[in-house]
Structures are given as structure tokens and as C-alpha cells.
Amino acid sequence: GIQVEQSPPDLILQEGANSTLRCNFSDSVNNLQWFHQNPWGQLINLFYIPSGTKQNGRLSATTVATERYSLLYISSSQTTDSGVYFCAVEDWHGNKLVFGAGTILRVKS
Amino acid sequence: ETGVTQTPRHLVMGMTNKKSLKCEQHLGHNAMYWYKQSAKKPLELMFVYSLEERVENNSVPSRFSPECPNSSHLFLHLHTLQPEDSALYLCASSGRDSPSYEQYFGPGTRLTVT
Secondary structure: OOOEEEEOOEEEEEOOOOEEEEEEEOOOEEEEEEEEEOOOOOEEEEEEOOOEEEEEOOEEEEEEHHHOEEEEEEOOOOHHHOEEEEEEEEEOOOOOOEEOOOEEEEEEO | OOOEEEEOOEEEEOOOOEEEEEEEEOOOOOEEEEEEEOOOOOOEEEEEEEOOEEEEEOOOOOOEEEEEEEOOEEEEEEEOOOHHHOEEEEEEEEOOOOOOOOOEEOOOEEEEEO
16 A cells, blocks of 8 residues: 655654655655644544645645645744644545644644 | 544444444545554555545454444444554545545544453
């Protein structure tokens, strides 16, 4: 099945810094989502981005489907950005979102 | 608030108990999913229902029994669980016949098996 790798596994930032999270996947996808999991376990949808670029406030994401990777950019980080960021993909066989292991982000004030 | 609700939010049960987890979606979706998140492991898909039919059973032990009575409701019936089944159980839904297959997740049920 499709493989998903996220990097880095852990990231510590000073408040106000920028960061880039990466997601590599092993096959063509018809769905790619970025999530933020808060300390209570809720998965919050950040982007649905099987291809192209999207922006939402301080966050933006780019997926280059032909090269099988996606990037999540966080600018001017805040302590509330702390948590785990997951990339998840679904291949063209459908029915199954496969999650990466996540990036644990800690933003210090 | 994602439009997907789960109850209970926390559950402690003994290995001989029988309990059920409930999920409800208010998004008009026609596919629903159960995922398991154990400590230090990626989220694992357990079951997929599309148009109320099970289309995926990801080698889940029979002590977990899903039920999807309609497109808005999904249950996970639990019996004779093991301590290693303690985890966060997440429900999700999506629209399988739309241009977007985006999945939305509920807040999860944190299960502890004693």
C-alpha cells in the first residue's frame, strides 16, 4: 500500500518563527489532507490539497503531485500552534486515508 | 465543531464488559469510518462504510463489531477487550461521490481497558 513519511518528527520553535513541514508519499493520490491534532485529540482539518497551493491565514500548503510531496508552511508561529501535524493521503483505489507518523510541534513563548 | 459528534468522550471498561461507541455526522455525507490511535503509533483505519455497506475491514479482531444503521450513524460494539485495546477511537465521515473526498473527524472516545 501507499507509504507516507513526514519530517521532521519533532520541531521546537520560538514564538514568531516560521517553519516548513514536509510530507512524502509513494504513489499517486486523489486525496491529501493536513490536520492539526490538539491536546484533547481532536483532528482539525487544515487543508484538503491533492494538488496545488492554498493559503489560510498564517498557514499555507503546497502539493506537487508529480513529485509526490506536500509542504505545510506555518508563519509567525504562536503557542497555540503547538500540537501534532498529520499528513494523510488516499490513493486512487479509494476508501482509505493513510496517515503519516506526524510532526510534533512545540512553540515556546 | 466539525459536524461529527462522538459519545462517550471517555470510557473505562473491564475486559468482560460490553459497551458501544456512537458516532453521528450532520454533514450529509455517505461514508463513515472508524480509526484507532494508540500511543506512539500512526492512526490506523479499522472500518469503512459507504452507503451503509461495509467496504473495508482492516484485519480488525472480532471483539470489535461495527454497525451502520443509516448514513448518519455509526456504532462500534466492544466486547471482551484486552488492555492493549486502550486507545483513542476516532470516527470520520466524507462524501464519496463528490469531487472532494475530504474527511472530517469527531472528537474521539478515549478508551481505557482495565
